[in-house]
Amino acid sequence: MITTTDLTKVYRTRDREVTALDGVNLHVAEGEVFGVIGRSGAGKSSLIRCVNLLERPTSGTVTVAGEDLTALAPTGRADGGRPSAALRRARSRIGMIFQHFNLLSSRTVQGNVELPLEILGVPRRDRARRALELLDLVGLADKARVHPGQLSGGQKQRVGIARALAGDPKVLLSDEATSALDPETTRSVLRLLRDLNRELGLTVLLITHEMDVVKSVCDSAALMRGGRVVESGRVDDLLATPGSELAAELFPVGGEPVTAGGTVVDVTFHGSATAQPVISQLARTYNIDISILGAAMDTVSGRQIGRMRIELPGRYEDNVVPIGFLRERGLTVDVPTAADAERLTEEVVK
Ligand SMILES: Nc1ncnc2c1ncn2[C@@H]1O[C@H](COP(=O)(O)OP(=O)(O)OP(=O)(O)O)[C@@H](O)[C@H]1O
Numbered sequence: 388m389i390t391t392t393d394l395t396k397v398y399r400t401r402d403r404e405v406t407a408l409d410g411v412n413l414h415v416a417e418g419e420v421f422g423v424i425g426r427s428g429a430g431k432s433s434l435i436r437c438v439n440l441l442e443r444p445t446s447g448t449v450t451v452a453g454e455d456l457t458a459l460a461p462t463g464r465a466d467g468g469r470p471s472a473a474l475r476r477a478r479s480r481i482g483m484i485f486q487h488f489n490l491l492s493s494r495t496v497q498g499n500v501e502l503p504l505e506i507l508g509v510p511r512r513d514r515a516r517r518a519l520e521l522l523d524l525v526g527l528a529d530k531a532r533v534h535p536g537q538l539s540g541g542q543k544q545r546v547g548i549a550r551a552l553a554g555d556p557k558v559l560l561s562d563e564a565t566s567a568l569d570p571e572t573t574r575s576v577l578r579l580l581r582d583l584n585r586e587l588g589l590t591v592l593l594i595t596h597e598m599d600v601v602k603s604v605c606d607s608a609a610l611m612r613g614g615r616v617v618e619s620g621r622v623d624d625l626l627a628t629p630g631s632e633l634a635a636e637l638f639p640v641g642g643e644p645v646t647a648g649g650t651v652v653d654v655t656f657h658g659s660a661t662a663q664p665v666i667s668q669l670a671r672t673y674n675i676d677i678s679i680l681g682a683a684m685d686t687v688s689g690r691q692i693g694r695m696r697i698e699l700p701g702r703y704e705d706n707v708v709p710i711g712f713l714r715e716r717g718l719t720v721d722v723p724t725a726a727d728a729e730r731l732t733e734e735v736v737k
């Protein structure tokens with residue numbers, strides 16, 4: 388539904404250049420909620436602004452719903468420097484919500500939702516009907532006539548969402564839409580996005596720096612650093628990928644080794660494996676003592692996942708068979724310091 392190819396964005400100011408995007412290849416499938424996460428300055432906002440051409444990419448392409456937006460004329464000849472008609476039409480198929488809502492305080496709630504419809508030239512009566520339908524959809528049917536100043540943050544963001552849906556978009560972009568909200572309100576806004584995704588088949592690309600947001604609503608996620616996507620995929624696949632940074636951040640397990648000579652192993656349980664007594668089977672089968680150093684259980688996109696950091700007695704080489712036992716039972720096994728462990732054992736052997 389959304390594909391970027393080798394997307395770069397270089398901001399040029401008078402005395403310097405900043406490369407905000409450095410060859411981003413992203414693929415968001417139709418109907419999924421896709422989260423992009425990364426530290427401040429990683430390029431997340433630049434990416435989302437390039438996806439709807441609010442910002443023109445320096446190079447690379449952006450395709451949304453099969454249309455190459457970067458190939459559309461940036462400005463129309465008859466439009467006096469404004470975005471071309473083709474670009475405006477394509478953009479109306481992409482809804483966007485913002486961290487600070489960007490509502491017009493002089494207009495009523497209904498007036499705010501009608502704004503994009505006015506720009507599209509929709510007749511007054513149709514505009515009003517559509518706006519009221521959308522306000523009903525986001526649970527604000529009774530607030531049509533009030534001004535944004537009289538609403539709570541969560542209600543303002545619902546108006547922002549209704550406005551974003553006015554052009555009947557296929558895609559909704561969200562840049563930190565919940566970071567100005569308290570945790571309870573965040574949950575209700577995320578639930579609304581999830582419902583809209585399911586009921587309208589809306590594809591959602593959201594930017595966040597909160598792992599909890601990814602955990603609660605995203606089907607897929609990407610991690611950005613220094614203008615690049617360093618990891619991406621479906622959340623359940625990432626959790627099953629040894630060494631995945633996103634998995635480790637979604638599921639920090641912590642826990643320090645208790646003995647110097649042991650082997651620390653991170654185990655991820657998903658699917659039917661969560662219900663099996665694998666650790667006690669392991670202890671009995673190999674007659675070994677297992678220390679549990681840290682553990683976390685959580686629900687990720689509606690599925691239960693567990694992660695555990697355990698310590699097995701002895702060096703890494705002595706534990707190849709028990710580790711194989713865990714893998715055979717469908718668990719993802721990650722030896723966080725395998726390289727170090729191997730190097731150390733080599734030194735010891737020498
Ligand atoms: N209009 C601009 N002109 C010059 N530099 C910019 C501009 N917009 C962003 N940058 C720079 O580009 C880099 C990426 O910025 P961007 O806003 O995309 O990051 P971000 O991941 O959204 O960060 P945050 O989490 O703080 O919102 C930063 O170094 C930023 O200073």
Ligand SMILES: [Mg+2]
Binds near residue numbers: 431432
């Ligand atoms: Mg940003």
